[in-house]
Amino acid sequence: MLRLLRIAAWPLVVKVPVLVAGLMITVATTISYVVLWHFIQDQESNLELVASAYLDGVSAAVLPAITREDVWEVYDALDRTRSRYAGVEPRFTLVALPNGRVLAASDPLRFPFRSIVPDELRRRFATDDGFIIDTAIGRGWLARTLRAGGVPVGRLFAGLDITNLLRLRREILSTLILVNACLTLAFALGGYFALKRMLQPLSILKDYVELRDGRVETIPESYRSRVSSEFGQLFDRFNSMARALNERQVLATHLAEQEKYAMLGRLASGMAHEINNPLGGMLNAIDTIQAHGEDPAVRLTSLDFLRRGLGSIRNVARAALVTYKGGSDINILIQGDLDDLLFLVQHETGARRLRLDWQNYVSQPLAINGSAVRQIALNLLLNACAASPVEGLITFIASYSDEALWIVVADEGPGLPKNIAAFLDQAVSEAAPAPESKGLGLWTTSQLIRRLGGGAEVDYLGIGTRVTVTLPVASDDALDVAA
Amino acid sequence: MLCGHEQRHIFGFSRRTILCSFAGLVGTWPVPTNGKAELSLGLTPVFLDNDMKLLLLLQRYLSQQLDRPVRLVRQRTYRETLVTLLAGQLDATWISDFLYVKHQDRLALLAVPLYRHQPFSQAFVIVNKASKASTFDDIRGTLHAFSDPDSASGYLITRWLLALRRESPSEFFRSFFFTYGHRNVIRAVANGLAESGSVEGYVWEIMKEREPELIDKTRIVFRSERLGLPPIVALDTTCDLPAIQALTAALLDMISDRLGREILSLLAFDGFTTASATLYESTVKKWQMVKAQA
Numbered sequence: 001m002l003r004l005l006r007i008a009a010w011p012l013v014v015k016v017p018v019l020v021a022g023l024m025i026t027v028a029t030t031i032s033y034v035v036l037w038h039f040i041q042d043q044e045s046n047l048e049l050v051a052s053a054y055l056d057g058v059s060a061a062v063l064p065a066i067t068r069e070d071v072w073e074v075y076d077a078l079d080r081t082r083s084r085y086a087g088v089e090p091r092f093t094l095v096a097l098p099n100g101r102v103l104a105a106s107d108p109l110r111f112p113f114r115s116i117v118p119d120e121l122r123r124r125f126a127t128d129d130g131f132i133i134d135t136a137i138g139r140g141w142l143a144r145t146l147r148a149g150g151v152p153v154g155r156l157f158a159g160l161d162i163t164n165l166l167r168l169r170r171e172i173l174s175t176l177i178l179v180n181a182c183l184t185l186a187f188a189l190g191g192y193f194a195l196k197r198m199l200q201p202l203s204i205l206k207d208y209v210e211l212r213d214g215r216v217e218t219i220p221e222s223y224r225s226r227v228s229s230e231f232g233q234l235f236d237r238f239n240s241m242a243r244a245l246n247e248r249q250v251l252a253t254h255l256a257e258q259e260k261y262a263m264l265g266r267l268a269s270g271m272a273h274e275i276n277n278p279l280g281g282m283l284n285a286i287d288t289i290q291a292h293g294e295d296p297a298v299r300l301t302s303l304d305f306l307r308r309g310l311g312s313i314r315n316v317a318r319a320a321l322v323t324y325k326g327g328s329d330i331n332i333l334i335q336g337d338l339d340d341l342l343f344l345v346q347h348e349t350g351a352r353r354l355r356l357d358w359q360n361y362v363s364q365p366l367a368i369n370g371s372a373v374r375q376i377a378l379n380l381l382l383n384a385c386a387a388s389p390v391e392g393l394i395t396f397i398a399s400y401s402d403e404a405l406w407i408v409v410a411d412e413g414p415g416l417p418k419n420i421a422a423f424l425d426q427a428v429s430e431a432a433p434a435p436e437s438k439g440l441g442l443w444t445t446s447q448l449i450r451r452l453g454g455g456a457e458v459d460y461l462g463i464g465t466r467v468t469v470t471l472p473v474a475s476d477d478a479l480d481v482a483a
Numbered sequence: 484m485l486c487g488h489e490q491r492h493i494f495g496f497s498r499r500t501i502l503c504s505f506a507g508l509v510g511t512w513p514v515p516t517n518g519k520a521e522l523s524l525g526l527t528p529v530f531l532d533n534d535m536k537l538l539l540l541l542q543r544y545l546s547q548q549l550d551r552p553v554r555l556v557r558q559r560t561y562r563e564t565l566v567t568l569l570a571g572q573l574d575a576t577w578i579s580d581f582l583y584v585k586h587q588d589r590l591a592l593l594a595v596p597l598y599r600h601q602p603f604s605q606a607f608v609i610v611n612k613a614s615k616a617s618t619f620d621d622i623r624g625t626l627h628a629f630s631d632p633d634s635a636s637g638y639l640i641t642r643w644l645l646a647l648r649r650e651s652p653s654e655f656f657r658s659f660f661f662t663y664g665h666r667n668v669i670r671a672v673a674n675g676l677a678e679s680g681s682v683e684g685y686v687w688e689i690m691k692e693r694e695p696e697l698i699d700k701t702r703i704v705f706r707s708e709r710l711g712l713p714p715i716v717a718l719d720t721t722c723d724l725p726a727i728q729a730l731t732a733a734l735l736d737m738i739s740d741r742l743g744r745e746i747l748s749l750l751a752f753d754g755f756t757t758a759s760a761t762l763y764e765s766t767v768k769k770w771q772m773v774k775a776q777a
Contacts (some may be wrong), residue, residue, distance in 0.1 A: 104676065
């Protein structure tokens with residue numbers, strides 16, 4: 001509703017016809033007012049002329065009779081002239097003597113012989129003669145002093161019916177309003193349909209400009225022939241852009257795969273290193289057992305060393321297995337699934353002497369894709385390790401609240417570039433980064449987060465970057481089903 | 484005086500010749516055509532003189548019958564007509580019965596119209612239909628419209644009624660005026676200009692058929708006894724002239740001519756007849772009474 005009140009938010013196809021209608025109404029009102037004003041002026045001027053001619057005629061006819069105070073002759077003259085003047089419709093005409101009494105009137109019943117001239121007339125023409133129009137009641141009044149040899153011998157009053165004039169005014173006004181309203185409506189509707197037709201290519205463009213499954217569809221060639229050349233060129237350029245974007249998307253996916261493999265390589269080398277480290281000690285322990293196996297204490301110590309070494313190797317192998325091959329049940333996440341990640345990043349932290357603040361508060365199994373969550377967390381941790389300076393602090397917090405899993409990874413690096421952070425921040429799927437640019441790892445992470453229906457937020461804390469990922473967790477019922 | 488059929492001469496010249504000569508001096512006598520002098524007939528508002536068709540037909544009929552040009556002269560009042568006749572500027576005229584009575588010693592009756600086959604009519608006193616008056620006495624204090632001071636039905640009868648009451652118009656009526664036409668009296672009363680009026684009954688009755696919307700606005704409060712209809716007269720000195728004789732004959736024979744019957748139809752008359760002065764005895768008596776009261 002509020003949006004409808006904001007004119008700026010109106011669609012162009014509505015805004016332009018409304019503007020046209022507004023202009024038309026303004027112009028039509030102005031023209032109508034001017035036309036009507038001139039018409040009224042002319043009408044009143046003509047009426048005054050005709051009425052004056054009418055009084056001239058009546059005066060000439062009654063003057064000789066007035067001097068004789070001949071009632072019948074005056075009446076006869078008034079009666080005969082009543083309908084003989086085109087354009088004048090007298091409701092009454094009366095002749096009054098200088099003493100203010102009626103000598104004769106065209107309507108004797110209303111103005112009897114020797115009656116006093118009505119107040120209404122005397123008030124309107126107290127001193128001067130003239131012509132008065134009262135449009136409110138549709139009447140006009142005339143008065144003229146009749147003189148014989150320069151001496152006033154009486155006054156002639158006439159009441160005119162001007163309802164026809166007023167009706168004509170109303171008809172002209174109605175016609176103007178009707179014609180202008182029709183024209184305004186026609187122009188507005190015409191403008192609406194013409195604009196709608198003209199802007200149709202934009203709606204086509206709008207339909208195709210959205211990403212669908214990470215791809216932008218090109219506009220079919222069949223539309224090309226239906227639109228004007230300007231929009232045809234626009235469609236061509238859009239299609240070129242869409243094709244380039246799709247190609248980049250394919251390439252980015254390919255690169256992401258490569259990045260994944262590269263990361264796996266790094267992980268594999270790290271794992272080999274972690275496995276290799278205890279192996280030397282373990283071989284020494286075996287040598288010790290072979291040499292001094294009869295000594296129970298030495299044997300026991302060596303065997304304990306071997307157990308710890310093998311345990312360390314087992315942890316690393318299990319973490320890799322769970323992360324990349326999936327657990328027995330991928331729709332459950334338990335606390336240990338996240339703790340295992342420590343083994344996968346210990347090579348990165350160890351090599352650069354990074355400090356890891358590990359806070360895993362997930363104390364219960366959660367109904368969420370554990371493999372994907374581990375991938376997300378691992379990618380964020382590896383990214384933090386890569387960004388952190390030597391001996392830097394990396395903070396990892398995992399918690400469950402409000403039916404959501406919260407994962408926070410913070411580092412003390414130089415800060416995540418904005419364009420790369422945008423992959424995580426955006427609610428909708430961003431196109432893949434250019435092959436030559438960085439951020440493929442985080443783009444992959446953002447795809448995983450969206451797949452799980454979650455969101456991410458990137459904060460800059462002065463030193464380093466903090467990424468907070470929120471992932472929705474299904475209800476306990478789902479957990480039971482999964483179990 | 485009744486018009487005889489013998490030609491009268493003065494000093495060897497006919498009176499008509501003398502009158503023609505006199506009229507020629509003042510430059511108003513018509514120029515004779517086809518060897519015969521034009522005959523002029525005066526008309527007054529006694530009848531429906533506003534009908535131009537009637538005047539044209541009457542002029543055509545008389546011209547044909549008299550075989551000479553005929554000029555119809557319309558005057559505003561009876562008196563103007565009579566003065567013109569007495570001045571010799573008219574050959575004959577249609578005047579009111581009252582005026583005939585007053586000047587019958589110098590006038591000769593040529594013909595009298597027949598209305599409903601009789602040479603009589605009545606005088607009516609009328610009021611506006613909205614008036615509450617039902618008798619003549621009820622119109623006391625009203626604004627009254629007379630037709631003509633020389634009209635019996637349009638003035639004399641009302642004056643006689645007032646004489647019976649020993650009153651004058653100024654005493655009886657609030658005010659009064661003359662319209663110089665019976666039709667005008669009816670218009671004045673119907674439209675409310677006057678509250679009562681004195682009118683020729685014949686005119687009121689034929690207007691009832693022809694202008695009912697006007698007559699419907701009036702009501703009769705008094706009908707007089709039968710009075711002789713207004714006659715067509717000539718000077719008694721000229722009534723024996725051939726032209727006047729021919730005029731009389733044309734009037735009396737109007738009923739036997741197609742054009743004449745059309746004229747009579749327009750006038751709502753059945754024809755014309757000869758009459759004697761006794762036809763107007765009743766009018767004479769009323770005039771004498773009015774004169775005595777005055």
